[in-house]
Structures are given as C-alpha cells and as structure tokens.
Amino acid sequence: MRRQIPLIITFIVGSVLIISVFIPHKPFGQLGENFSVYFDIIAVFAFILGAGNLLRVHGNRIYRKHKDWPYSVVTVAGFTVMMIAGLFKIGGSPGITGDLTEPGSMFEELYMYVFTPLMATMFALLAFFVASASHRAFRAKNKEATVLLLAAFVILLGRTPFGVKLTSWLPDPLSFLEIPNLASWIMSVPNMAGQRAIMVGIALGVIAMALRVILGVERTYLGADSE
C-alpha cells in the first residue's frame, strides 16, 4: 500500500495539471502558476537536507583526516561565514530590516569580491576548453565529422576579418558564396532545420516519458520500497 500511495498521487496530480490547461475556470487555470511557487518553497525546505549533507561530507573528511581535510575546513568556514552574513544581514541596515543584497552589507561584499571573481573566472575557462575541444573534435575523420567540421569552419571564418576578405573578390552573381553570406545561410537554413527536428523529437520524448511516469509504468525515481 505504501508503494501505491505515491503512484496514485503522481497520477492524480499529473492528470489534473494536464486537464487544467484546457479549463480556464478557477481554480484550474491557476494551478500551473501556483506550482512554481510551491516548488520553490519545497526547495527551500530541502536546503536543510542539502546543507546537512554538505556539512556531513566535509565534517567527516575533517574528522577522519581525509587527504584533503584542510580544504574541507575552507568549505565549512566559507559556508558558515556566508550563512551568518546572510541570515542575520550583517553590516547592512540596523537589524534585519534591510535588503539582503544591500550595498555595503557583508553578504554583498562577499558576493562581489569572492563569489563573482570565482564565478567569472570559472566561466572564462570556457575560452580555453572551446579551443582544445575544437582542435580535437573538428577533424575530417569520417563523413559526419567532415560535415561538422565544414559547417563550424565556415561559421568561424565568417566571424573573422580574414574570412570576410577571403571571398570578397567574388563577382556579384556569386555573392551568395561569400563566406559571411554562406555563414548566415547555414545558420538560418540547415541549422534551423536540424534544431527543429531536435525540438520536435524532444517534445515527443517528454510526452512519452511524462505519460510513463504519470501512468506509473516508470517508477524508478520513487526509490526504495523495501520497508
């Protein structure tokens, strides 16, 4: 029975939400909007599980003198400091009346000078990885890879002055072969066709997957039922 109740909940909630799209009348019409509010609230409750897990993992490392335990101290310390700064809104308006991200508050300073540079640099690593990935992946190993390479190459060239110069001598009737024009054609025609096929496929995949879950055919996500 314990196994059945969650399946019934999923079935009822899922089907009601599908039907509600077609029923504008209250309370059905608003169900979808309400859910995202609900979900965010549940997610905040779940933070307790997440924070607990994070502290447990790093606490264990420190306790068991794991190879990297000193770094776990950094995580726990960073977490604690940021948590205190945020929950008690330290350094902002008196008490907790101010805005969480008020300029001058400790939370905001930590965000600006610790969080932001870390985030921006991590993001910037992409510039390097894009280069190494294209060096390795864009090789004419077989027909598919050749097509991939050619498309990427035309687009890449189209965005450098060199690529633009390369074909600018072409006479007017052949101007559609100029690299920038070719690049924008690839973007707006075959690229779009491929994107569409992918999106239609995704929609069908989501529909079938959702039906399997709602009908209880797929129940892996519900986890252990031994008890």
Add this chain to the structure above:
Amino acid sequence: MRKDLVWLFGGVLFFGLLYLLNWGVKAISTDLLVWIGAFLSLAILSFLYQDNPFYKFAEHLFVGVSAAYWMCMGFWNTLVPNLIAKLHPPIVKGVLPAIAEKPPEYWYIIPAALGIMFLMRLSPKAPWISRWALAFIVGTTTGLNLVRYLRSDFVGQIKSTLIPVIVVENGSLSVGGSFSNIVIVLGVLCGLIYFFFSKEHKGIFGVASRVGIYILMITFGASFGYTVMARISLLVGRMQFLFGDWMGLLQ
C-alpha cells in the same frame, strides 16, 4: 608539515607581501578587495595547468560560499515573502512592511506541509512520507511539461515548417528562396526520420536517416562555431580585470 599547505601559505604570503610592498607605489591597485579578486581568479586559472593547492583552496571556498549564498537567497526571497508572509503577515512587519498589512492566505499551508513531508526523510520512523511530496513534485513536473512541450516544441515548430517549397516572389520564381525552403522542409523530415526507433534504418529510410545525421551535424558544427567568439569574450573580460583593475597596465 604538508607540502601542499606550505605551497598554499607561501603563495598567500607572497601575494600579501606584494600587496603591502606595492602600496601606493605603482599603478597596481591598492584596494585589498581587488587583490582578493585577483588572487582567486589566478587560483582558478591555475587549474588549466594541473590540479594544485591554490585551485583546491579556491574550489572549496567557492562551494562553501555559494551554497550558503543560494540558501540565504532562498530563505529571504522565497520562504519569507512567499510562505511566512502569506501565512502570518504581521510577522514580517520589520522586513516587508508593504505585505504585513495584507490578509493571510491560508492555502499556503499546502506547500508548507509538502516541505515538511519532504523533510520526513530524516525521521527514523516514517521516512516513506517524503515520497508523497516527491510524488507530488514529479506529478506536477510531468503534467506541466507534457503540455508545455506539446505546445511550443511540437505544435509550434511544426507550424513554422508549413512553408511553400517553391517560392514565388513578385510573380517570378525565387531560386534561392525555394532552395532554402526545400532544405528546411527536407531537413526537418530527415532529422525526424533519424530519431525513428521502431523501424530499421535501411533502404530509402536509411538514406533519409543518413541525411538526417548530416543535417544534425551541420547544426552542431554551426552552433559550436557560432558560440566560440562569445566564449572568448568572457576571457577578455577577465584579462581586462587582471591587467587593468588589478595591475593597472591598461589605460
């Protein structure tokens, strides 16, 4: 003493020393906060060479600080205004004076109950109750997404593909336009054929599926190539920070 910690502390000391020595001497920044930002940026960049104590330090700091950041955001921006203020407005008088006057909305009990149910995982007696909340979440996600994808990705994308394969412009045939439209229509069809699961990709069907793969490869290559420059600009921004804001080498 551990070797990696010696390196780490040595590095931090060296950086601190540089900060103190350069105080007001050259164009280099005198702002300690900028120095912290620069140190952390360099620590992350050092990962490109290999894993090292500086990266480990930055990574672990990042995890701790950012986890707490989002939790505080969740608490103050979701839990307080969307739950506590709805159930008992007067309680948020000091924080959100505008909401404190509103009447309570008791149906917010539902998400609160679901949240507590979810936390029952921690209870030794009835951890299975958390599955009810999970079932609710999964039910709504699947229900909502089924229609959402059907609407915008299935119906919407098909509609955009209902185009003439022979384009007539001002009474005469447009060769370029027709060719483009033919590529779009055939491209979408072949792409879909590639995804077919229950029919063997042989004969004509196999040919179409091959064309489908080529269309997908063009898509992937083009999207990849198009993104490259945007990714580089992120690095340019970081370098401008390091060489400009921090080292003061740029005007």
Add this chain to the structure above:
Amino acid sequence: MKTFSYSFIFYCLLGLILLATTDGLAQVESSDSLLSPLLPPSEVIAEDHPGDAGGAIIVRWKLSPDEDKGITGYEILRSASPTAEFSSVGFAATGANRYVDANTEDSLTYYYKVVAIDADRNASESEISPPVRSSPQWFNFHLLNLLIIGGLICGAVIYFIAHAKKGKKFFLRKIAGLEAVDEAIGRATEMGRPILFIPGILDMDDVQTIAGITILGRVAKTIAQYETKLNVPTSRSIVMSTAMETVKEAYISAGRADAYSDDFVHYVTDEQFGYVAAVDGIMVREKPATCFYIGAFFAESLIMAETGNSIGAIQIAGTAMPAQLPFFVAACDYTLIGEELFAASAYLSGEPKQLGSLKGQDVGKIIAMLAIVIGALLETFFAISGSSFFGSLAELVHKLFSIVAS
C-alpha cells in the same frame, strides 16, 4: 511638358479638395461644435472573452467610414451604467476593429463606447454597446487543436504500452550510447576506478532531471553487480535526496544492499559554476574511468566534458538542451541527442511496457511528418497557382497548428 501639365491638373484638383474640406470644416464649426467632421464607428458589440478565467471582455465594432480620412485610432470607453460617465480603458490602432479589455470584474455589468480620433484630436463617439459581463469558462476552445493533437499522440503512446503488455514484440533500433553503458561500467571495474554520474544542474521541476534520475537508477543497478564505486554529486537538494533513494533501491533490487553507501550521492552547491569547479576537482583527483552527464546542462557542459576527456574517461552524455548538444557531441564518446535521452530509461529497463511507449513516440513523428508534408504541399500549390481552394486548405492546416496565447 507633359509632366508639367499633369502636375498642374493634379495640384488644381488638390487645391479644390482642400478648399472643399476646409470649407466643410468651417461650416461644421460655425453650425454646431458637437457635430464633429468624423463619422463614428458603428455596431459596437461587447462580449465576454471566450476560453479564459474571466476578467476580460472583447469589444468589436465596424470601422468608421472615415477610416481613410486621417483617423489615427480608436479610443475605447467603458462605464458601469449607460447614463454614468464613461472612462477610457485603452486604444486601438487605425484599421483595428477589436479590442480586449482585460481588466474587468466578473460581478459587474459594463457598457462600451468606441471613439474615432483623427490627427487633429477630433473625436466622434459611437452608440453605446448592449450590456455585457465577463465570466470564466469551463473549456478553452482556442486550445481544441492542442487537445486533438495531444490526444492523438498520448493515445498512441498508451495504446502501444497496452499492446506491449500483451507480449507483442517489435523491432527497436540500437542507440550507440546505450549499447556502450555496460562496456563503460565494466571498464571502470577492470581499472578499479569510480564511475561519475552528473544528473544535470536543474532541479526536479525539469523533466530532463527526472529522465536523468531514472537512467541513474538503471545504471546503478548494473554498477551494483560490480565492486565499483559510484559518485553522484548533485547541485540541488531535492535531486540529492531523490538520487539517494533511487540508487539505494537499485542496490537493494540487485541484491547488493550491503554494498550501498549513503556517500555515493552528495550535495555540492546550487551555484552553477561552483558545482562545476567541484566536479572538475573530483575528476582530476579521483580519475573516474567513466563519466555520465545525463540531464539538463548549460554552459558548464563543455568545462566538464573537456576535463573528463583530459583524464581519459569514457564519457556518455545525454541532454535535451539544444544549445549544449554540440559541445557534448564534440567532447564525449557517446551522446544521447534530445529524444534519445527520454527514450534511454525505457531502453535500459528492457520492460516491454516501457518499450511500447517508444513506438507511440514514432507515431507522433509520423503525425509531425504528415502535417509538414501536407502543409508544405498545400502552401506550394497555393504559391504557384494562387488558387483560393489551396489557400483555404493551407490556412486550415495552419490553424490546426496555431496556438493562441491564452
């Protein structure tokens, strides 16, 4: 010379017209200032906006006969009583004969007037509309086409699930990425290295994450049979909790409850790049032999896949984020593209019921392809022949696939 005479006649005519109109204006002004030179819009009808939750009324009218004579738009006036003062609720552009007043109370009765306005701010009011009330409806007929199309696809999926239950077997093509799962797990065991599974960076309110978690369940079942360590860092608390349950269940059902540990799944941080930084750290330190990236991904996709590549791991990715697919395709050994991601859990389960749904998906593809072929052909015939017959047929197909924003 000829041009001169033509333009002479033209300007003479223009002058005459101008004279006539200004004369008319003068007359009106002198006789009665209430009578404006504009003719008002007529036949103002207001009715409840169909297929909504109430709170909106559609006002329709017949354009003023003076539409071409400098009318710059229509103002819509509303009142709760035909005798009370009317106040403005909005404007419609020249040529518009319809306005949606989306700010009404369902309990009140309203009367509407439409005023034509020209560039000189002359106004001319219509008759007052009959009374109207807005109300909520129980069915949105604008979405009927969505219901039909959705019903067809869902029906096909359900039909084939039921069909497969009876034991009917059918052909399924191979998906390279899934064929490689067993091999990838086996390799990790041989090498004595862990397996890394990333269920994306979105929460459980995204279907891709649910797909990722179900695939994790299937993969974990296989892993449980080997002595291989599984590592699942998550970036969301709810996902962590769900993944723990799923992996635990997989180990129990594989008869290896003893091998399960709560340390397999752990929360890192909600922050996208903080999570990536940590995952990269795990990769270079633990050197997993196999990495799965299955779920919703953004810019971090390439950072992870490239780091995974540099440690020589076998990488299997799957996502329905079109923008990230190219990066996975470039940096991973196998990639489940879009639809394949959602089909994967059914494939891996091997259960006939689940596999049946894949056949249902194919029916959806046939519907899509038929619609595109028929629609494109009709459009083409219309473009060549200009015949109204094909035009209206093409219009019909278009309508079937157009969704009015509700």
Add this chain to the structure above:
Amino acid sequence: MNPDKPKMGFFETIANIDRRVIFLFVGFAVIIPVLLSFSCREEATPIVQSIFDKIESLPEGSKVLMSFDYGPSTVPEVQPMVDAFLRHCCEKNLKIYMMALWGTGHNLISESMEDIIKEEFPHKVYGLDYVNLGFKAGQQGLINVILTDLKKMYTTDALGSEIDAVPMMVDIRNLKSFDLILSMGGGFPGIKEWVLFGGDPGNIPVAGGATAVSAPLLYPYYPRQLLGLLGGIKGAAEYESALIKGYPKFKTYSHPGIDMMGPQTVAHIVIVLFIVIGNITFFMGRKKEEEEKREGGALK
C-alpha cells in the same frame, strides 16, 4: 612491424599535442592584444552600415526614438552599441528621445545620459536636444498604444515635468512622429516587438542592437522589416569603426567594442589555425599509416 616503440614523428607530436600548449596559445592570443590595446580594423558589414548610413542621411533636428530594452547582465555587450548610437546622434544634431520597455532600462538611460551626452556633449540641452521618457510597463502593449497616441501614456518625462512643457515633445504625437526607432536589447520585449507592433504597422524604420545570442533570431527580419542590426560585440565594434571612419575625432573616445574585438579576433584566428593544423596532421598521419599498411601487406 617495428618491434621497438615507434618514434613519434612530427605529425603525431602535433596531432597529440598537449592541450596545455593550446591553452598557452589561447592565453597569449588574448593577453598580448589586451596589453597592447591591439585592435583590428573592423569593416562595417552591410547590416551594420545600413544603420550608420540611415543616421547619416537624417537632416539636423530629425527625431530618433531610442528604447533601452536591456538589463545589467547584458550591459557589457549592449552598452557599447548604445554609446555609439548616442554619439552619432549627438554629432548629427538629431533629437534623441530615450525610453525603456524594461524596468532595468530606466537606470541605464540616466547612466548613459550622464556618461555620454552630459560628459562628451556638454552643450546639449535637456528638453531641447534630448529627453528621458523613462520606463513604462506594458511591453508590446505599450508600443501598440504609443503607435497612435504617445502622450496618453507619457504625461510627464522621467524627471516629472509636464510632457508638453518639454519643448522637443510639443510636436510629437505618436510613433509616426519619429524618423527612426532604435531598440537596444535582445530579450523580450525588444527589437522583435518594435518591428511587429511599431515599425510594421506604423511604417517607421526600426533598427537596433542585440546580444550575439539573440541576433540570429532577428536576421529573418532584415532588411525588409528591420533596417539594420548590430549583433553582439562584433556589431558594436563595426559601428564604432564606421563612426571613427566618418568622424575621426571619435578615435580618442572610448571604444569598448573595438577594444574587446582585438583579442577576440586574434584568439579566433588561433583557434581556426589549430583546426587547420589538426586536420593537416591528421591527414598526413593517416597517409603514413596507409603507406605502412601497404608495405606491410606487400611483405606478406
């Protein structure tokens, strides 16, 4: 064939190059141009040049509506375009009307006014040469309304002055009173809405600047419904170049777009070269392999 470990040839070495070497090259490709403030000469592509030419062709005193439809997250990409447009309009003595469809655009108008107009064109008078209409909610609905009557929505300017007390507003009736609409942004509402609800029904030329990510979605409107478009930093840099070409005095002004483009272009070329080298070595390697295979076959 060879019992000893085969020595890596030149091509294999390059083909299996350590990715850190690539990182090094990319790093230098960005750092050196940043340090040297290297910039490439950007040639304005037709889609950008057409906006420049349009503004060039407008007579003095023409009215340009600029809509600030972006937020802080896209400032690095969009602000250079805004600055370039503002400078060009000021230089041409056009009347500038600034408004925002995005709430976040409000502050950005004030900042742009301070940084560009007041700073670089101090002789310009508020109310005569430029006006800040501020943000109004309503998205495309707002465009729809001001298409017929602008003053219905804007009864005051952003500073609170009566709208008819602002001299340059007196002869403005609706969108059709403007000679050009420039929308800067990329998200919703943005250029697309200006085209569909303003430009198309009112037959007013619309142009603008969009982030690199959203620009491809707008190409279908060019050139019929959209006069021109700046796409991302590259678009901004092209416009800045066109501006400098037309008015050399702007060379000494800040040009963030061009500054960003130098390093980007160099890095781009480095990546393209790596792809080319990767392919050449791949083919050489394969050729060698085939030859060896053939030889091996002959020996049997």
